[in-house]
Amino acid sequence: MKLSTEKIGEVTVVTVLTEVLDASNAEEFKTATAPILKESNKVVFEISQIKFMDSSGCGTLLSFLRQLKSSNGNLKLCRVQEPVRILFELVRIDRIIEIFDTKEEAIKSFKMGI
Amino acid sequence: MTTVEKIKPLVLIVDDNSTNIDLLVNTLKKDYRLGVAKNGQKALDYTEKHLPDLILLDIMMPGMNGYEVCGRLKTATRTKDIPVIFITAMTETAHKTRAFEAGALDYITKPFHTAEVKARVKTHLSLKKAREHEIYIASKIQKTLLxxxxxxxxxxxxxxxxxxxxxxxxxxxxxxxxxxxxxxxxxxxxxxxxxxxxxxxxxxxxxxxxxxxxxxxxxxxxxxxxxxxxxxxxxxxxxxxxxxxxxxxxxxxxxxxxxxxxxxxxxxxxxxxxxxxxxxxxxxxxxxxxxxxxxxxxxxxxxxxxxxxxxxxxxxxxxxxxxxxxxxxxxxxxxxxxxxxxxxxxxxxxxxxxxxxxxxxxxxxxxxxxxxxxxxxxxxxxKKSTSQALSDKAKLEIKNDLTELARVRDFVRNFCEGIPGFPLDNNRINLIELAVTEVTANIIKHAYGEHTGERIQINALLLDDKIVLQFYDWGKAFDPKSVPLPVFDGSQSGGFGLHIISHTVDEVVYSRDKKGRNCASLEIKL
The missing domain is CATH 3.60.40.10 (PPM-type phosphatase domain)
Incomplete structure (x- = not known):
């Protein structure tokens, strides 16, 4: 899976370059992201490309969140498409992970504290 | 058009006087086909039947006079475009004016010169031909461009x-x-x-x-x-x-x-x-x-x-x-x-x-x-019923492989979008896609587990007020009650599938028949 990363200060922004994140590629997503999470504990996922996500995608994001929190960091999301947002509300991820409209807002939120 | 070019034009002579008729016939017979009518009614009958290309019309006739004949020809759609030339001994301007009012195109006074008759008939026939050609072109434009x-x-x-x-x-x-x-x-x-x-x-x-x-x-x-x-x-x-x-x-x-x-x-x-x-x-x-x-x-x-x-x-x-x-x-x-x-x-x-x-x-x-x-x-x-027969049932068979999930979604989306009247909007179809992904992934991961080369059969049915999506597999039995309730505090990565399914469709029923076939049936109300 293609990811593009960008380091802005302490924050790593990961742009996920796939339209679908479901059970068929959740493992692949996990493998591709693992090295990034070793390097940085403050990560923003820019997921505007993702049009479809399922519970496996959600589970993967939650496992990233737990991993980052255990190393005193955090995970934030930005630019979430409508169908994905509806899924997040259904499984209440929106109450656990902070979601921002823009990358800049997500980065700024890290500066104001984890 | 083409008939006018190939055969001689038909000219109708209307006059009650035999001498005049003979004179006109002799003048025109070389160049035209000729018809003759000796009174107004006969002229109308002849015109209706043969549609002449031009009419030479005497004004003073017993019974129906020339003005009346001309007036009648001009009111009927079939005959109103036939050029009419009056031929008469009356030379006063008032008569000429009345003739034009009745719809005549031209006027020849008696006694006439044969050369003048020939020239006027020829001129009006070529004008008629030009008008017909314009109509032909215009109707061509209409057919091809309009x-x-x-x-x-x-x-x-x-x-x-x-x-x-x-x-x-x-x-x-x-x-x-x-x-x-x-x-x-x-x-x-x-x-x-x-x-x-x-x-x-x-x-x-x-x-x-x-x-x-x-x-x-x-x-x-x-x-x-x-x-x-x-x-x-x-x-x-x-x-x-x-x-x-x-x-x-x-x-x-x-x-x-x-x-x-x-x-x-x-x-x-x-x-x-x-x-x-x-x-x-x-x-x-x-x-x-x-x-x-x-x-x-x-x-x-x-x-x-x-x-x-x-x-x-x-x-x-x-x-x-x-x-x-x-x-x-x-x-x-x-x-x-x-x-x-x-x-x-x-x-x-x-x-x-x-x-x-x-x-x-x-x-x-x-x-x-x-x-x-x-x-x-x-x-x-x-009407909904007329096209229902075409798309009220669809089937898909897939391998028990997670790469098939996209096909399942495509299949269900196509089926939903093909329902006449489009009762499901895009947001609902998105949710249905989510449900079928969860159902299929559960079957592949849990019912079949490590087994490869297995099949999943999916039926989509359109009924009066709902659609039904049935997923058949021959894997392990599944009891939804055995699955723990999801935890929403972020501490668990799994366990959301059943929650998603039951919140995205209107009804879910899991069953297993005697032959060991599992069925997950989803209903979506229209």
Whole structure:
């Protein structure tokens, strides 16, 4: 899976370059992201490309969140498409992970504290 | 046209005096076929039967005189364009004036010179030929440039169209622009004026529409098709100078049919009122807009009107040639007769209905030749039941491999989008996609586990008020009660699947038959 990363200060922004994140590629997503999470504990996922996500995608994001929190960091999301947002509300991820409209807002939120 | 060129023109001589007849026959027999009538009634009978190319008509005859004969010929559509030349001894200006008023093209006084008769007959026949040639060209323009082809692949719609070109083509036009599989635009219009100028202007307007659509689409986001009122405004502002220069105007109706929303938005610019038949009440309403025809200099901004419709509804667009078709007493076919006829026969398929509209107008006017172009476009909204049989069942078989998930989603989306009347919007289809992904992933991961080479069968059924999606597998039995409730505090990565399924569809039933086949059945209410 293609990811593009960008380091802005302490924050790593990961742009996920796939339209679908479901059970068929959740493992692949996990493998591709693992090295990034070793390097940085403050990560923003820019997921505007993702049009479809399922519970496996959600589970993967939650496992990233737990991993980052255990190393005193955090995970934030930005630019979430409508169908994905509806899924997040259904499984209440929106109450656990902070979601921002823009990358800049997500980065700024890290500066104001984890 | 071609017959006129190949065989000699037919000239009818009408005179009660044998000497005059002989003289005219001798003058013309070398160059023309000739018919002779000795009184007014015989002249009318002969004309009706043989349609001569030109008539030489004596004024003073016993019984019906020449003025009356000419007047009668001019009122009938079939005979009114036949050139009439009066031949008479009466030389006073008042008589000549009256002859022209009766519809004569020319006048020859007795005693005449044979050379003059020959010359005038020849001149008027060549003028007639030129007029016929113009009509021929104009009708060619109409057939090839003015009348568009309806889109064939719009779901849930039947389009039928009718055109009867008149002897004087008058610039009726229509065209269709497909936006996507559920939406298309229809424009019907009528240029004031006749013949080649009207036909060319109609063709020019059609090309303006194409150009304007192109430009507007380029300017806006590709997903947003410009509104009808925006399209008409642009066409109007790009044509107003030309229309004013040639002192004419155009009535039209631009209508967009959105089959996803069951919504018609139209801009009517002084065109004939569109008939909307309502299947639920079995009544018709007439759609009229608020705009002036194109070509009127000071226009308020163009406004569109919204109308919703239902399965079984029908729309009838037409030109004034249809409602202004006359019978032999000069009575018009009329809007009311058309509305009543549509209401009575709306149950028919569009193609059948348009055929019987044609038959009714022809029977009413007792002629299949009309003064004006007659155009009519029917847009029928299909009843749900008629197309249900085509798409009420679908099947898919997949391997127990997670890479098949995308196929399952595509299959379900196609099925949902193909339901007549489009009861499921995109948001609901998104949720259904989510549900079927979870169901399929559960079967692959849990029912089949490590086994490869297994199959999953999926049936989609459309019933009256719901759709049912059934997933069959031959893996391990599944008891939903054995699955722990999901935890939403972020401490768990799994356990959301069943929660998602039960919150995205209306009902879920899991079962297992005696042969060891599991079935997960999802119901979605329409």
């Amino acid at each position: 009348l568009g082809q309806p889109p064939r692949d719009i779901n849930g719609i039947q389009i039928a169209q009718l055109t009867i070109p008149s002897q004087k083509v008058d610039g009726d036009f229509y065209d269709f622009f497909k936006i996507n599989n559920q939406c298309f635009d229809l424009v019907v219009g009528d240029v004031m004026g006749k013949g080649i100028p009207a036909a060319l202007l109609g063709a020019a307007i059609k090309s303006h529409f194409l150009r304007v659509l192109n430009e507007l689409i380029r300017l806006t986001d590709k997903k947003e098709f410009p509104d009808p009122e925006k399209i008409i405004s642009s066409v109007h502002s790009s044509m107003i100078d030309q229309l004013e220069d040639i002192e004419t105007f155009v009535t039209l109706c631009y209508a967009r049919f959105d089959m996803a929303k069951y919504l018609l938005s139209f801009v009517d610019c002084g065109h004939m009122r569109t008939i909307h038949f309502h299947a639920d009440s079995n009544r018709c309403s007439l759609l009229r807009g608020v705009n002036m025809p194109l070509g009127f200099p000071e226009q308020e901004p163009f406004k569109q009107t919204l109308v919703s419709f239902q399965p079984g509804d029908l729309f009838v667009f037409y030109s004034d040639g249809l409602t202004e078709a006359k019978n032999q007493d000069g009575v018009l076919y009329g809007e009311k007769r058309l509305v009543d006829f549509v209401q009575k026969n709306a149950i028919m398929e569009s193609k059948e209905l348009i055929n019987i509209i044609r038959k009714d107008v022809v029977a009413f006017s007792q002629s299949d030749i009309f003064d004006d172009d007659l155009t009519c476009v029917l847009v029928g909204i299909e």
